[in-house]
Amino acid sequence: MIDTEDIVNMSLKKGADEVVVSYVESDTKQIKFSNNKIDIEMNYLTKNIYLFLTKGKKVLFTEIQKENDLSSKLDKLLKILDRMPVNDDYNGINPKKQTYAEHQYDGNLENIGDLSYFAKLAIDGAMERGVTRVSGIIYHTTTDILLSTNYNTAADRNISMNYSVRAFNEFGYPGQMAFHTSDHRDLSTRGPDSIAQDAADFAMLVGEAKSGNSGNFDVLFHPLCFGSLVSYSIYMANAFIADTGMSIFADKLGQKVGSEKMTLFDDPTYTGGAGFRLFDDEASRTRKTTVIEKGILKNYLHNHSTARKYNTETTGNAGLVVPKAFQPVMENGERSYADILSDMKKGLFIVNTWYTRFQDVRNGDFSTIPRDGIFYIENGEIVEGWNGIRISDNMLRIFSNIEEVSSETEKVAWWDEVIPSILPYVLVKDVKITKSY
Amino acid sequence: MDIEKYLSNLEKESRYGEIRIMKTKINSLTYKNGILVGIETSDVEGIAIRVLNNNFSFVTTNSIHESDIKRAVERAIRISKMKEKRNVLLSHEKSIKDDYRVDEKKKIEDFQLEEKISLLSDIDKKLMENNLQMRILNIKDKIQEIEFANTEGTMIHGIIPNIYYFYYVGALENGNFEQVSREYGMTGGYEFVNEMNIMDRTVDESKKLLKILKAKKIPEGKMDVIVGPEVSGIVAHESSGHPMEADRVSGREGAQAGESFVKFDSLGKRVGSDVVNVIDDPTIEKSFGYMKYDFEGVKTRKKYLYKNGIINEFLLNREYAGMLGLESNGSARSSSWNLEPIIRMSNTYIEPGNYSLEEMIKDVKYGILMNSFTEWNIDDIRYNEKYVGREAYLIENGEIKDPVRRPVIETTTTKFYSSVDAVSKDLEFFAGTCGKGDPMQGVDVWMGGPYVRLRDMYIR
16 A cells, blocks of 8 residues: 555655645456447456645646655656746645545445346346347446545545446337446346346337437437536536636626526535545545526536635535536426426437537537437327437527426436436427438 | 566467557646646556457556566456357467557657747747637647567567647637637657647637638528538548447447447448548558557558448458458557557548649539538437538639638538549648547547538538
């Protein structure tokens, strides 16, 4: 085990003003399957020391592997700092003494056995629902982190699982579902078999998808689909990005950015999710931060340095240079999604989306490509599955047109698109749908 | 690390085994609105072991302790003997022994920190002088040392340096906003700065935003379109390169990046007009996607993905080449020491033709010239795609007229390539970081092409 406090002290003695040292040891197991067969099983074993040094408002970040030549490495790094210009935007790491909540990782998730067992559960679970092909990924990650700064030392162990399954029906059309957890009880209620069954049920419901229509539609977003919009948007609520001016939330603190139905937090303290964090990258205690409250932009996500620039307190979202969201949570509503859907006269229910890209990151014009279950609804009933459509709209307009959110929430996390989130189904009126010519 | 010692274990215990040791040195500087945010520097190495018995296993460790490496090798062997069998036939390939290094004219280690700082600072000042208020600039040098050995006698040692530069600039006027982000990259050393002329390119391209802010939309409808190299490059990458990755075609990427509209029996079928040729070529010297050998130790080569408008050749690694009874064409890559080699592009481009841009414009009665793009996306079978123009102009009666604001091409792959009637002599490349895999692997690529004319497209 590395003594991070020793490295902090050594760095200070050599002339650094502030130091953050984190030692991260992780063991990630992964299994990948497609066409109903396991493709590969993987295991990543890593031990990393991350070092953040500042001197006279100059900032340097590095990763170290060989702790035995640390002293000479530090001398070199401090010489680099001497040659850098001052970063006037930099305001230090959090100097306040922190106390941390009690956190006990879920020991029952520690030795869950062979991932191929879960892969088989997922494949069989989906196939039983009538699909012809199943693909997916299952991760099991154990991370130990020991973090020291000039002012604080913190340690924690997290164990989590992420899994996503995509199932294809006889016509080749897919359904998908993706989940995250750090609570072993989820394995019996929302395990890979249950997630796979959801994916398969969506695929079967799509049937032989018809080419969709363009126009303006009310859209009921599945939490997985809305998670993609939230993930891209909440990134722009970090103070570093908002401060560049290239963000839908730039210069909008205190202003309306969504409908009254929209209340969005970042909540790394939510236990049971893979985004749980006891402390951030500068050892600040994490907390639940309101980003949007009833449609009003309340806070950016801050580390200590960005918070000082904005004359506020850190939100416990360091990233040492760029703050980050850990686990978005959206406040739920009162009615079930089934009730919301049954009241839709004409609209779409969309399960997933990908490739969200902005043509105007400041004003919010963007498009994204729905996939894995696009359903046309008339008079509260699913009429048919669609494909080949695109949402081409404005993110702030979509947030402002939220009419209702469901009483249920789901844990969703998928690939590089959706960070671990806990979200409801979201009904948005008048969403612009386009298609290819 | 003694690679041969660990290899001998694999030889005894596997149908096929490989060990890859990668050392990566990176220095990266980022400017944000006139301030050097910080420097990121790293020097990391790790070992990846891939074993095939009943199935593939892949185990990685960055521990330098012998016991940890031994444990990783043993674990890889154990996992590969899993109960669930899969019939994997690797293609037969020549074993190779080589030791090579890509030259740097201006060595990375000789290019001083002060020179990097003054480069970014000068670019930033020029942008600011031109009233471009929002600016992020990044320059990164990387030296990658790869040692690869497999149980079939291949042993390759290579050192590949490269330089990457990225800028992201926004212009705001009365609430109206335009943005540009571009990437440049080259294998080699800091000769990159002059050869790529990044200072002038950044300033010239960013200044255009101020004109684009004043441009107006044109009425939607059918018209001819000429797309520039930045657009033809992204089209080549997204709707030729990705759908021709054999692992996508097979469904291996199904739950993430998706599958493909191309099937294994699509070879020989028409996808575009006969002037369409799309190439992936890792052998281009100095290119950002340069590879002498791929990450399975196979010698790389140029591939025609689409030839004369016909689906011609898949991107293959040894597994899919073996499945199809072919030889690998050297398309396996891994972005990091700890990630599995998967099928990837390198430098993907539309092959130049015989026209000059002037000739192509002259023959357009009503249409647009779309030099560059901002938003783009494509569906997960690589068929429905969208490109929103950034710098674009109206063409009337063979002449370039006023700038046009954000024209939209939203079309299909076959419609795009089938509408091509002329391809210019030019060829320009842009760098990019191509994403695929789970965990996500971003690999260095070039995307490029000539000016390409499309007839009778619907533009919004």
